Amino acid sequence: MPENTGLKFTMPAMRILENEHRYLSFLMEEWHALVLWFEHDQPVLEESRTQLHKLRKAILEFTGPLKKHTVKEETFFFPLLGSYIGFEQGPLVGIQEEHREIDGYIGHFLHYTEGNIDMLPLEDIRAAVKDTGEAFEVLTVHFVKEETVIYPMAEHQLSAKDKERLSQQLNTLIT
Numbered sequence: 691m692p693e694n695t696g697l698k699f700t701m702p703a704m705r706i707l708e709n710e711h712r713y714l715s716f717l718m719e720e721w722h723a724l725v726l727w728f729e730h731d732q733p734v735l736e737e738s739r740t741q742l743h744k745l746r747k748a749i750l751e752f753t754g755p756l757k758k759h760t761v762k763e764e765t766f767f768f769p770l771l772g773s774y775i776g777f778e779q780g781p782l783v784g785i786q787e788e789h790r791e792i793d794g795y796i797g798h799f800l801h802y803t804e805g806n807i808d809m810l811p812l813e814d815i816r817a818a819v820k821d822t823g824e825a826f827e828v829l830t831v832h833f834v835k836e837e838t839v840i841y842p843m844a845e846h847q848l849s850a851k852d853k854e855r856l857s858q859q860l861n862t863l864i865t
Contacts (some may be wrong), residue, residue, distance in 0.1 A: 694800070697709060697712075698837065699841055699845060700845065701723045701844065701845045701848075701853055701857070702853075702857040702861075703844070703853060703857040703860050704841045704844060705857075706857070706860045706861060707759070707762070707763065707767065707836070707841065707860065708765065708837060708841065710864055711833045711836070711837065713754060713755065713864070713865075714752070714756055714759060714829075714833075716753065717748075717751065717752045717843075718752065718829060720748055720822075721745055721748035721749055721752060721826075722822075722824065722826045723826055724741055724745040724748065724819075725819055725822050725823045725826060728741065728815075728816060728819045729823065729864065732818070733812070735811075735812050735862075738812055738816075738817075738860050739807055739808055739810065739815065739816050741811070742803060742807050742819070743807055745770075745819065745822065746800070746803045747768065749796060749799060749800065749822060750800070753796060753800075754865075755864040755865055756792075756796075756864075757864075758863075758864035759864050760789055760793075761840075762859075762860050762862070762864070764786070764789065765835070765859075766856060766859040766860060767783055767844070767856060768786065770822040770844075770848065770852055770855075770856055770862075771840070771844050771847065771848070774847045774848065775843065775847065777823070778797075780841070781835070781839050781840055782840070783792055783837070785832070785835060785836060785840060786833075788828055788832045788835075789832075791828055791834065791860075792813065792825055792828050792829055795821045795824045795828065796821070796822070796824035796825050798818075798821045799818050799822050799825070800818075800823040801832055802814065802817070802818040802821075803818050808856075817835070822852055843861075844856075
């Protein structure tokens with residue numbers, strides 16, 4: 691019997707993805723604290739630029755593991771589950787759209803904070819930071835949807851052979 695790790699799923703592949711969500715959530719909390727600083731404080735320009743440098747660094751450190759996690763889901767997990775439940779409608783369609791939405795928010799932030807941050811006016815800084823706040827919200831709900839709908843569906847639908855194959859495919863690091 692596996693020790694109590696706080697993970698909900700028994701299927702190794704789903705435990706891998708769930709554990710990755712825990713790590714990604716930890717990283718998100720770090721950069722979300724900076725987003726909240728912008729939302730709740732009345733920052734002055736110089737301090738905002740300093741915080742923006744920190745936020746950009748944290749987002750860049752987050753995007754690598756997020757991308758690896760997303761690629762694993764889209765390359766191995768979603769196609770397999772889709773072969774059982776379909777691709778045209780249903781939860782996989784929405785989940786994949788959220789992947790694009792998250793990528794859009796983060797990409798927009800990174801694009802607008804590229805170059806010399808020390809030249810950005812406060813209004814542009816706040817607008818860019820808003821994208822990371824939106825990304826955080828979508829990611830938070832997205833993880834809940836995957837863990838309450840998609841992952842349980844896989845545990846119940848996939849054959850033993852497919853569960854084993856998926857576990858082998860997903861058993862790679864995202865760091």
